Amino acid sequence: MLAKNRLRAKVSIFIFNVLFLGFVSPSLLIFTSATAIGNHGSLHQSGSMASESNLSGMVVDAPVGITHVNMAQIEAWVSQLESIRLMDLEQVAVETDKLLPLLHQMPLVLQYRFVLLKAQSWAMNGEMKSAQKLLQTYLDKTPPESLIAEYVNLLVLLAGVYSDLDEVVNTLQVLNQIVPYLERVDDVNNEAYVYMLMVEMLSRMTRDQAAQQYTGKLYATLNKVIKPIRRCYISTIHANAVTNLIEHDINQRDHLVRLFTDAYHECELANDNGTKSINLRSLTHIYLLDNRLISAKKSIDEAYQMALADNNTSELGFIYVHLADIAKREGKLIKAEKYALQSFEIATELGTSILLIDASLMLSDTYEALDNTTLALFYRKAYEAASLTRMQDIKGQLTVFESAKLQLLDRERQLDLLEREKALYLAMKKMTDRTQTQMHLWMTLLIGCICFLIIWVFISVRQKGRYQVLAQSDPLTGIYNRSAGEYVGKILYRQARKEQRQFSLVSFDIDDFKNINDRFGHGTGDWVLKKIVAEINPLLGLNDIFVRMGGEEFMILLPDINEAAAWEKAAACRLALASMNTQYSGHQFSVTASFGVTQAIAPDHQLDTLVERADEAIYFSQMKVIKSDDDFTCVYS
Ligand SMILES: Nc1nc2c(ncn2[C@@H]2O[C@H](COP(=O)(O)OP(=O)(O)OP(=O)(O)O)[C@@H](O)[C@H]2O)c(=O)[nH]1
Incomplete structure (x- = not known):
């Protein structure tokens, strides 16, 4: 148990050293936004390049006193700042501060690029909280497909910032957000950085199985990464992550030795003494697991020389623990005590909790071997206190992580539920829509049928009316034909008799029509018949019924009219015929008619009696015999 904790402590501090301690900002720069940053140097190169190059003012025209926004110019400034970001941090910080108020006026793509630049600038100046705040505002914005690469750059930087702030849970959350995008973006540097952070964070949370999953992915990126410093980091972190998983398997020791030796060579190519030393320490640890003292001694001596030359105190602290361990195993207890005390001193000075744990345990073991139980107990207690603090810290973070994970799961579950509800709603809506469409269809069909029926009935009735009119009227003149005239006349006469109203009748026959x-x-005969009707019609009242009895014989039924008025009407008709102009027929001739006028009297039970009397009157008229009595009147033509 202790051994495992010690190893984890070693791994964590190792990653901390590699990625953050002293190299905080450059570590972000190396792995984030490789395309935007370009191929500028490593941790150490970045420092030396800054001192070698004085590019300030050479590339960038400071946008002092911006009065109006010219996006093309701002984009040019951003591009220039991107190109010098590794060489002139100060100028980038100053210029991005000036451009910051214009952020929200920039198009989205430029916003993403600028935010990356500004947040990196803050991160490099140690203003982690400002960087985090700015990046956080872009975290929840779903990017358009075309800006996913830029969006991932921002997330990667945010993950780096969180890990710098030692906010493990937040780092993991951002990393989880990035992972689905990695394949779509295809940026090996981001990929490697994300997997490295993932392995480191999961290892810190003692999530070895999950870490293992990303260890494999991290190692796969090694085939694609070219830059030596990146290869150095990737292989080192990979070797450590694998160690976490298989260090107790004695058959795997050679494999681990190979991994660390490879990592060591990668770091040698990258000329990175710090990471090289870490690999040597790890090798020492593996050798000591098998008690291979000579190999262990050789490795740690080389690390010691390098740390001494580089004046790397933190690294020396860890090296002293190994030196003490080896000395103790060799039985050189005083020497072991000396190394362990040096280690303890550095741990106290730097406040490195993991080193404090290792140094305290080593001192306790050494004093125990020296039979100094008081000091052995003292350092054992120091060890336990430091371990407890660290374990509580891990446990606390683990709890936060677990609850965050649960919250995430719950959110996902809720989202899933919402999705299902949405799908259900859409399906139901589709069904309702379909039903409604069907209803509309049926309704339209029904209304169509009803309309059709109404129109059909209307047309039928009209047609029937037309047929009735056609059946009732004389086709040549348009007035009542004989049967219709007699039918209507009989009804009117019956009514008149019943109500004891006047009823008269005028009949006339065109003279010499045959001629x-x-x-x-x-x-011409037809024309004359129509012309007669046209001349007489205007002389009749609304209730008068004009009937063509056949050939050239006509009859006018006059309800509510007495004989005198009927006489007047007949006279008017006779006059109209006499003055009729026939020239439009193509001939000039005169038209006359013989008239008979009669009115209903008490004994006339039927209309026929009146008709007969009128016909008789016409006869007399034609005979030019004047006969006028109470019953009828002849009108001479
Ligand atoms: N052009 C035309 N002639 C018709 C029509 N109906 C009947 N007639 C003709 O009307 C003539 C009627 O002859 P008649 O009965 O002798 O009558 P009329 O010649 O007027 O002799 P009177 O009645 O004695 O004055 C016939 O020659 C019929 O052919 C019609 O619709 N059009």
Whole structure:
């Protein structure tokens, strides 16, 4: 148990050293936004390049006193700042501060690039909280497909910032957000950085199985990464992550030795003494697991020389623990005590809790071997206190992590539920829509049918009316034909009799009509018949019924009219015929008619009696015999 904790402590401090301690900002720069940053140097190169190059003012025209926004110019400034971000941190900080108020006026793509620049600038100046705040505002914005690469750069930087702030849970959350995008973006540097952070964070949370999953992915990136410093970090972190998983398997020791040796060579190519030393310490640890003292001694001596030369105190602290361990195993207890005390001193000075744990335990073991139980107990207690603090710290973080994970799961579950509800609602809506469409269809069909029926009935009734009119009227003149006239006349007469109202009748017969036909043709005869009707119609009242009895015989039924008025009407008709102009028939001739006028009297039970009397009157008229009595009147033509 202790051994495992010690190893984890070693791994964590190792990653801390590699990625953060002293190299906080450059570590972010190396792995984030490789395309935007370009191929500028490593941790150490970045420092030396800054001192070698004085590019300030050479590339960038400071946008002092911006009065109006010219996006093209701002984009040019951003591009220039991106190109010098590793060389002139100060100028980048100053210029991005000036551009910051214009952020929200920039198009989204430029916003993403600028935010990356500004947040990196803050991160490099140690203003982690400002960087985090700015990046956080872009975290929840779902990016358009075209800006996913820029969006991932921001997330990667945010993950780096959180890990710098030692906010493990937040780092993991951002990393989890990035992972689904990694394949779509295809940026090996971001990929490697994300997996490294993932392995480191999960290892810190003692999530070895989950870490293992990302260890494999991290190692796979090694085939694609070219830059030596990145290869150095990737192989080192990979070797440590694998160690976490298989260090107790004695058959795997050679494999681990190979991994650390490879990592050591990668770091040698990258000329990175710090990471090289870490690999040597890890090798020492593996050798000591098998008690291979000579190999262990050789490795740690090389690390010691390097740390001494580089004046790397923190690294020396860890090296002293190993030196003490080896000395103790060799039985050189005083020497072991000396190394362990040096280690303890550095741990106290730097406040490195993991080193404090290792140093305290080593001192306790050494004093125990020296039979100094008081000091052995003292350092054992120091060890336990430091371990407890660290374990509580891990436990606390683990709890936060677990509850965050649960919250995430709950949110996902809720989202899933919402999605299902949405799908259900859409399905139901689709069904309702379909039903409604069907209803509309049926309704339209029904209304269509009803309309059709109404129109059909209307047309039928009209047609029937037309047929009725056609059946009732004389086709040549348009007035009532004989049967219709007699039918209507009988009804009117019956009513008049019943109500004891006046009823008169005028009949007339065109004189010598046959002669007209014979002289001028049948067409002229027709014309005359129509012309007669046209001349007489205007002389009749609304209630008067004009009937063509057949051939050239006509009858006018006059309800509510007495004989005198009927006489007047007949006289008017006779006059109209006499003055009729026939020239439009194509001939000039005169038309006369013989009239008979009669009115209903008490004994006339039927209309026929009146008709007969009128016909008789016409006869007399034609005979030019004047006969006028109470019953009828002849009107001479
Ligand atoms: N052009 C035309 N002639 C018709 C029509 N109906 C009947 N007639 C003709 O009307 C003539 C009627 O002859 P008549 O009965 O002798 O009557 P009329 O010649 O007027 O002799 P009177 O009644 O004695 O004055 C016939 O020659 C019929 O052919 C019609 O619709 N059009």
